Amino acid sequence: MKTSTSLKPYVFLEISSLTSVIGGSMLFILFPWLALDVTGSSAAAGLLVTITAIPGLLLSPVMGSIIDRFGRRNTSMWVEYLSAVSVVILPIVAWFIDINLFILILIGVIKNFVSSGSPSARKSLVPDAATAAGMTLPRANSIHEALFATGFAIGPAIAAVLIDQIGAINAFWVSGIFSVIAGVFSQLIRVHEKHEENDEESGNIFVYASQGFRILFSTPAVLIMMSTFLFLAIVYLPTEMVVLPRYFNEIGYPEGLGIIISVMAGASTIGALLFEKINKYLSFAKIFRIAILGVAVAMIPMSLLPPQWAFVVFGAILGLTWGPLGPLLNTVVQEKIPANKRGRVFALELAIWSGGPMISMVAVGLALDAFGVRAVYLIEAILVTAVAIFMATRKRLRELDA
Numbered sequence: 001m002k003t004s005t006s007l008k009p010y011v012f013l014e015i016s017s018l019t020s021v022i023g024g025s026m027l028f029i030l031f032p033w034l035a036l037d038v039t040g041s042s043a044a045a046g047l048l049v050t051i052t053a054i055p056g057l058l059l060s061p062v063m064g065s066i067i068d069r070f071g072r073r074n075t076s077m078w079v080e081y082l083s084a085v086s087v088v089i090l091p092i093v094a095w096f097i098d099i100n101l102f103i104l105i106l107i108g109v110i111k112n113f114v115s116s117g118s119p120s121a122r123k124s125l126v127p128d129a130a131t132a133a134g135m136t137l138p139r140a141n142s143i144h145e146a147l148f149a150t151g152f153a154i155g156p157a158i159a160a161v162l163i164d165q166i167g168a169i170n171a172f173w174v175s176g177i178f179s180v181i182a183g184v185f186s187q188l189i190r191v192h193e194k195h196e197e198n199d200e201e202s203g204n205i206f207v208y209a210s211q212g213f214r215i216l217f218s219t220p221a222v223l224i225m226m227s228t229f230l231f232l233a234i235v236y237l238p239t240e241m242v243v244l245p246r247y248f249n250e251i252g253y254p255e256g257l258g259i260i261i262s263v264m265a266g267a268s269t270i271g272a273l274l275f276e277k278i279n280k281y282l283s284f285a286k287i288f289r290i291a292i293l294g295v296a297v298a299m300i301p302m303s304l305l306p307p308q309w310a311f312v313v314f315g316a317i318l319g320l321t322w323g324p325l326g327p328l329l330n331t332v333v334q335e336k337i338p339a340n341k342r343g344r345v346f347a348l349e350l351a352i353w354s355g356g357p358m359i360s361m362v363a364v365g366l367a368l369d370a371f372g373v374r375a376v377y378l379i380e381a382i383l384v385t386a387v388a389i390f391m392a393t394r395k396r397l398r399e400l401d402a
Contacts, residue, residue, distance in 0.1 A: 016183075020178065025154075026158055030172065042369050052109050080118055116350060137330075215337065267318070278324060283400070
């Protein structure tokens with residue numbers, strides 16, 4: 001009975017994470033799909049993704065401060081409830097007026113304004129829940145990131161099916177329900193949140209937020225990984241968010257998009273779960289090199305737009321090699337960053353994933369309209385390969401194991 005009770009915080013945390021990611025990854029498909037339906041333009045879809053990412057970019061450092069000051073559990077809970085409300089605004093508006101690009105952008109901005117921070121809060125809470133469950137950090141992070149990837153495997157598949165069955169607009173109701181469930185399970189978490197006794201950081205919340213950058217630059221191991229993730233966010237993410245939706249929209253096969261995104265996410269689940277075992281034989285630096293090079297090797301044949309079965313095979317390889325990156329970063333941050341500062345560091349990671357695509361998304365959308373999917377996808381694959389080779393050969397990767 002005692003063991004069961006000690007596991008509850010971690011179990012509730014992971015249920016909250018899973019349901020939150022399912023709802024969020026549905027929007028990963030639904031927003032660009034609606035933009036393409038409304039405008040017929042990949043540039044418009046890219047513009048939507050870029051503009052709606054601005055709140056996450058601007059607010060992530062501030063949200064990290066909120067996490068560190070007001071609690072990891074409380075932040076996660078309230079962000080999920082607010083996210084649920086923002087998501088269902090779209091189908092409610094659609095009852096009264098036709099949806100256009102401006103409305104999509106406005107609702108996307110509102111959604112990202114209120115929802116940034118929940119993943120960072122949960123990641124910051126993992127060590128506390130793991131301690132209560134008697135788990136090591138590598139094991140806890142492997143499971144956490146595996147379930148995160150599982151959510152991304154399930155969410156796009158649900159979205160694709162719902163687009164076909166009830167339409168993209170009505171699918172937003174389902175996304176909102178998942179956010180409510182995530183908020184309820186965050187509320188059920190009861191665990192001692194560790195804080196440093198002497199926290200020298202002070203000032204108003206914006207000054208407090210800016211200190212996250214100083215923390216990052218004073219920790220080389222974390223800075224190396226964050227820099228790599230920034231490159232991937234700029235170069236790789238547009239392929240999933242604009243390029244693949246454009247391709248499958250052109251061939252009229254939404255289920256194919258759901259399948260490939262879900263396969264990659266499902267394989268990432270396996271890769272994340274294997275992190276703990278792989279770490280027994282390979283150093284953090286070697287895991288990192290294999291992961292980023294594996295992503296590049298798998299992406300090249302995918303960019304040639306092969307038959308669906310080949311898309312699935314290479315997508316699985318890409319997901320499998322991507323999988324260990326999440327638990328690796330989590331473990332490095334949790335081991336090297338004091339508990340009272342983790343929220344700000346994880347919030348910077350979220351800012352990277354939110355802001356990175358802004359740098360390239362509109363350009364990719366315009367290129368798709370001008371040159372087509374085949375040419376743009378191949379260029380993206382070449383750029384990812386170049387970035388992977390560059391980062392894998394950096395001598396400072398040894399800092400990961402310092």
